[in-house]
Amino acid sequence: MIRELITFGEAMVRLSPPGCRRIEQSQTLDVHVGGSEMNVAVAAARLGVSTAFVTRLPDNPLGRLVRNRIREHGVDTDEIVWTSTDRVGTYYVEFGASPRANSVVYDRADSAIARIAPGEIDWDRILRGARILHTSGITLALSASAAEATFEGIEAATRLGVKVSIDLNYRSRLWSQERAREVMTKVAEQADLLITTEEDTQRVFGIEGEDYEAVARELARRFSFDHVAITLRETPSVWRNRWSAIVYDAQRNAVHRGPSFDIEVVDRVGSGDAFAGGFLFGLLREGAEMGVRYGVALSALKQTYPGDVSWSTRDEVERALAGGGLRIQR
Amino acid sequence: MIRELITFGEAMVRLSPPGCRRIEQSQTLDVHVGGSEMNVAVAAARLGVSTAFVTRLPDNPLGRLVRNRIREHGVDTDEIVWTSTDRVGTYYVEFGASPRANSVVYDRADSAIARIAPGEIDWDRILRGARILHTSGITLALSASAAEATFEGIEAATRLGVKVSIDLNYRSRLWSQERAREVMTKVAEQADLLITTEEDTQRVFGIEGEDYEAVARELARRFSFDHVAITLRETPSVWRNRWSAIVYDAQRNAVHRGPSFDIEVVDRVGSGDAFAGGFLFGLLREGAEMGVRYGVALSALKQTYPGDVSWSTRDEVERALAGGGLRIQR
């Protein structure tokens, strides 16, 4: 079966106290499944992109739970590498309220995907017929072998004419800015699409500025990207955000601005990934302008319900883009 | 026993995911009971109006659940028609957050009340001594036989000198605007009180305009209503609304404006019905001016807790009208 989009990375079990409880207060934790590239896969698949997610998981109840919750959305999980040892990475989220920001405690060291060995993934078979391979800086930061597996994928994609899409996703707990810059520069040079935030651009590549268009142009120029998308968030309070994005289309030398949404934030984790999923959908269907519009709207909707992944439909995205209004939809 | 207010319509089981979850995400659903005329009955009864609610329900656990949750508030449920067949209508609510509006999925076709046969309700006995019969466009839209039963009630009321109160409550899933206009025109001509929104006025009677007072006057003129009440909502975001109402008293040719409330919205379903219940209470006790004041305040309070029905007391309404303040009430 031909799959348009292949994403590669870690999928974790996420545990979060209900409401705005602290972890120390909790007698129960809500269970979600998340991980940047997995979130992108779900977002795109729900919009209709044929998508497979590649990772490595232990064959235990937690590994199966992760796999189930991905295929629940129609993502192809047949390419997951299973192991009888190793663990599933977990992480904990505390949801805040101004002036207390949301916070995250990671417990992801030595997960099955971090312990992947080179050659475990049959990239040539997996990528055959695909149009885009998407991954992020997190996967490269997990471990040396995970980075090696990623580069194997990128090289196979290049060989097979599959576009490579990358999200910087800088995580300071995983590596230093210096190390990230070194590796991500190498990745960027082979990638075709960049999806990032202004903050990560600054931290990883040292490019900053108030003018996001100029930043996007500079990134495209430096690394020869086809497209550079930058998401833009304003955070007046924890529960009220403003959200938009731009994309620079290098071939057409055009900047497209997505719509801007005021968001009553229920769960902002994974919003960049929902943007990426929506962006890739639009890009595949019509081009960068459609991409930035669907990306922003899908991502705005994702922030209005709990969990890392999108549960929205194409209809809902289109209604939001059409200015659907806030009355009850009966 | 003499009951001042009789309401007639459908009562449904409402199922909604907790918090802002989507239905697709849910492993549990919260159970509430609601229905426009039932909600009016509860609102009025809690303020002290002797009230009975008339409907048709199957004698199974769901039918009993609906009946129980109504009489829990002191509404007389002795006039409910029981059947050993048919179903209870259900509906599902997803609560949103900007830019995602609340949405509703109805599963109400072929409910016991929709299948009521003419003559099943002994209107003459039920309405004896009552002062107001209240129903809404929903009941008329459910089915031909439900409409017929409603007209039987309206005619009995007219015969017995009981005032007829009507809420337009247009539901596009149940009937077309044309069909609604045809039927509701016939109803309006026999009714004494109209409770509606500007939006429904436009959709059902094609009367629109920025000037709500003029709209109310025009409605009263066209259909010879004693009173026309219009609720007014502004929706800057899903969680923050502004809420008020006006009433036009045709006999005194006077317009009364209710107070205006900024609302942190927990559950806005049923707010028009809470207004109606509070309005009828005030009208019965003192007149239209008291009605619009109690209606607006009761309805504002109802939107601050979950469920379709009012759980507020007369004391609480009066405290809100007196500008109770937002400090903790110890």
Added chain:
Amino acid sequence: MIRELITFGEAMVRLSPPGCRRIEQSQTLDVHVGGSEMNVAVAAARLGVSTAFVTRLPDNPLGRLVRNRIREHGVDTDEIVWTSTDRVGTYYVEFGASPRANSVVYDRADSAIARIAPGEIDWDRILRGARILHTSGITLALSASAAEATFEGIEAATRLGVKVSIDLNYRSRLWSQERAREVMTKVAEQADLLITTEEDTQRVFGIEGEDYEAVARELARRFSFDHVAITLRETPSVWRNRWSAIVYDAQRNAVHRGPSFDIEVVDRVGSGDAFAGGFLFGLLREGAEMGVRYGVALSALKQTYPGDVSWSTRDEVERALAGGGLRIQR
């Protein structure tokens, strides 16, 4: 993609009060998804059988929820027929305790699958390469058109050399014993495998007796079945059951008895379906003897956690068959 097993029928949303609460007492309901043929598909797929489930669903949140919860287990849902109208069937379960039996309230009339029209399913394409088509008396009882669609499937299967497996699954709310006998006789004459209970055999075909082996032989003789499997339950109390099964292999003229388990019952709904899924797995892999062993063990395990469907793995079934013991498995 070749799928070994195709099952066809209704999938419903199941709502049940937590614990042993009554429906009338409930402010929340647990959401599960179930339906006899869907349950068989999940049970078989989890053991490793490549399986597709065919049904008809409305494209709304409830329809998507049902689809998601099926593909979560790896069942292929690509053959589901989607409609923009009609409803998802629902049903309510109250869990009892001696002397109060579990009870079920169905609200399934006029569901999307009951309203399927002949020709909507492309059976020839779907069944290509399959080994077994499984359905049950429920599907035939839903409506005339659902029965017609089922016969279309059975005929296509016969044409394509796909074995037909049938579970009697008599439901007195859906049809009379007379009507069931008439239709199921016609089905049985075309089917190759029968999976049933002693009770249904009696109610549908009027065959009864203490000697289940003789009953199985008689059924095989009368309808020329290859295999007849009968599940056997003893119910000393609501929370303690004893569970086993036999299968008669007509070709080898052999009766195989499954193991017998004492069960601490958490949720017995769907246990016959779990048996069927495990039985078909064993039959496909090795034969009827393996089938009855895996069917009984899988079904015994399914009764120990909530929901209609199996969440067990092949490893767990094999451990139970090997007499796994009741100590904590660390």
Added chain:
Amino acid sequence: MIRELITFGEAMVRLSPPGCRRIEQSQTLDVHVGGSEMNVAVAAARLGVSTAFVTRLPDNPLGRLVRNRIREHGVDTDEIVWTSTDRVGTYYVEFGASPRANSVVYDRADSAIARIAPGEIDWDRILRGARILHTSGITLALSASAAEATFEGIEAATRLGVKVSIDLNYRSRLWSQERAREVMTKVAEQADLLITTEEDTQRVFGIEGEDYEAVARELARRFSFDHVAITLRETPSVWRNRWSAIVYDAQRNAVHRGPSFDIEVVDRVGSGDAFAGGFLFGLLREGAEMGVRYGVALSALKQTYPGDVSWSTRDEVERALAGGGLRIQR
């Protein structure tokens, strides 16, 4: 409106940890409403007896919650005396498992009903037309004034030809055996019906013996009761009980034995009260034999779901009496 049965006593808010949690472990408590005479009223009303419950409650959210949960079942709550001071009694239940018994912590001192003043209840009006007044030793033990109010009711009943029914319900936290004997002797001399356990008979009246029939006869003889009903429980484990009852009909000098049920116990609190409600229903409809049968069956069913009160219907009781079986009721 004529009410057949009037019950009088305390209604409390009951708080219990979910499952078998200890109170010390709990972050949430389940809310139920209970009280011996209230439970009797609910049980009888659900079977179709026109019933009112008389108590005294503060006009605050807790008092209203108690009232609502009573009228939810169709019990008339119009005779409740409301006060703007005083509190609602509360109590806490921990559910056990062998060898840990269920345990109760009372926090009921100085509740509104304990502080009732003589003359607050208009017994003559309330009892007019009634057939039975039911109360229990608990009400007499609450306070001197509660006892006085009870005696006012008993005297009015006697005056009006209303039968007086009494449950001993000895509570050692409320009074000593000596004091109970003194007061309950006085009550028994005026009462017509006694409903009790063997244990309470021994503790209050010092009458004991293995032969319950002899005990019942002796009680009837000593206090001139028309009927003496004794419930019989065996407790092999916390979760498995055996339950029955006998009644002695003094006029006919006949002993009737109820059926005996093996119970998987979910919540045994209030089972004596459910018996009393079912017994009074049967007695009012047909006589003591029907009473003991309906009392035992209703009470057995009540122990299979959470809460102090009956949620069973007459149909369910009759099915249990007919040996309904433990298969799923579809």
Added chain:
Amino acid sequence: MIRELITFGEAMVRLSPPGCRRIEQSQTLDVHVGGSEMNVAVAAARLGVSTAFVTRLPDNPLGRLVRNRIREHGVDTDEIVWTSTDRVGTYYVEFGASPRANSVVYDRADSAIARIAPGEIDWDRILRGARILHTSGITLALSASAAEATFEGIEAATRLGVKVSIDLNYRSRLWSQERAREVMTKVAEQADLLITTEEDTQRVFGIEGEDYEAVARELARRFSFDHVAITLRETPSVWRNRWSAIVYDAQRNAVHRGPSFDIEVVDRVGSGDAFAGGFLFGLLREGAEMGVRYGVALSALKQTYPGDVSWSTRDEVERALAGGGLRIQR
């Protein structure tokens, strides 16, 4: 062991409906533990102050629950006086939404601490080596004997050179303004530190004014306080508050203003106590300026999660003071 801070007062079980439910709607209640002086003890102990809390509790599951939840935070509970009689005070909170304010129902009469007898607490031993004794007007209002026990403590503190800190905490349900003024004047004359709100200052001492600095100076002058701290809240809506405080240092004749925070309010109960705990911590470590800064920040954070007590760490307070920002903290 030397304890720097001793607080004395009532600790109650707090019961609150989840979300914005009303009490009348609730089938479950969340359990928290709270009480002004207990909250102060927890807040200070979590920041690193060696603290003991003195109260009186019954030796039952509720008393133990209260004790456990205090020592969970590292507060020394060894000085609690245990009794085999009496009750734990309880109170109920309903959380509102504009225009419905939060409201509280107290059920605290005759609690174990209200029934304390003079001499039950060995103040000389408990206070040995301590630096501050903190209590509030609530303790003095509970009962005559509780007031007497408080004065015993204050006198012992004075004797031992332990500073006395007092929060006015006026509760109109417990005493009149006249009685409060009389008693609190006596207390204020012996106290060294005052922590209060502008509202309480007005209600208890009749001192009012827009100029909080002047009010603080006047209080310090009139009662010879070393420090007077006043918290300042603005309440534009129930869910959005603005929060700050000032402190007047009489010895240095200096006013220090704390930072000001916009708060998305999850639970504002106990915020004054969190301020007091943070203030006393800062005062003990460095002085009044640090006190007001830590008090305001700790208190702002406390309002962002459920329950009466602080669950924040010193690190978190310092991050908030450093302007931590509202991005996710990974």
Added chain:
Amino acid sequence: MIRELITFGEAMVRLSPPGCRRIEQSQTLDVHVGGSEMNVAVAAARLGVSTAFVTRLPDNPLGRLVRNRIREHGVDTDEIVWTSTDRVGTYYVEFGASPRANSVVYDRADSAIARIAPGEIDWDRILRGARILHTSGITLALSASAAEATFEGIEAATRLGVKVSIDLNYRSRLWSQERAREVMTKVAEQADLLITTEEDTQRVFGIEGEDYEAVARELARRFSFDHVAITLRETPSVWRNRWSAIVYDAQRNAVHRGPSFDIEVVDRVGSGDAFAGGFLFGLLREGAEMGVRYGVALSALKQTYPGDVSWSTRDEVERALAGGGLRIQR
């Protein structure tokens, strides 16, 4: 402060699906805290033994949660070693029902305690004045450095005249039987008390037999133990167990048998640890005979509520030993 009992080992966060759900089914997990030696500390402390628990934890919300839940029970946590790196071990429990046993998934590798370095614990100071040091085979199996730290403790105890108590607690996931035998033999030679099961005795030391007394004598003889306690469980079903224990007192050459309890099992995890805590309490207060009695009763009670640790009081243990009965304790 003198502490009678010091226990040393790992404390983990335990996550378990509610009810009998599978992990794959769960959207929420219940949070408990457990670990063999921690459980022993809690059990003993609740009975009145002055106890400290020594471990190593990261200073993050999970580490603090673990610490809080231990000191909630009055265990001294001041000797915990804190680290700014490393993780808290977690484990997952699925509760079964016959024929599905409870099962556990561990995720404990590289926890803070496994990474402890020699010399991090000041054993001489901690053990000063103590009477017993208790640990188990789990701690020795965690890592080489954890084993080294344990031997440091054992040697310090020996030096200071503190008795050493050991539970074999063999975990096949942590080490092989050969490695366990080698290390535990060395430990046993230095220990004074052994608490174990027949199964572990066989697996670790290869001593087996039907005659538990003989096994206990043989163990005492071989390793010069003062006391050897063996717990005895029969498992007729997952929810019904039978539980007892014996202890051999080598000095008096006496075997004491504890009582035997039929248990309705809610949560059997940690029952051996509750036995150990109760046993050490009895041993410290009076001797081995009291020890085995209190150990068995405490442990039987612990299995009747959720979580790894004891929530029982000394009173409750004594009531169980006195044959408290299964009636409601009011």
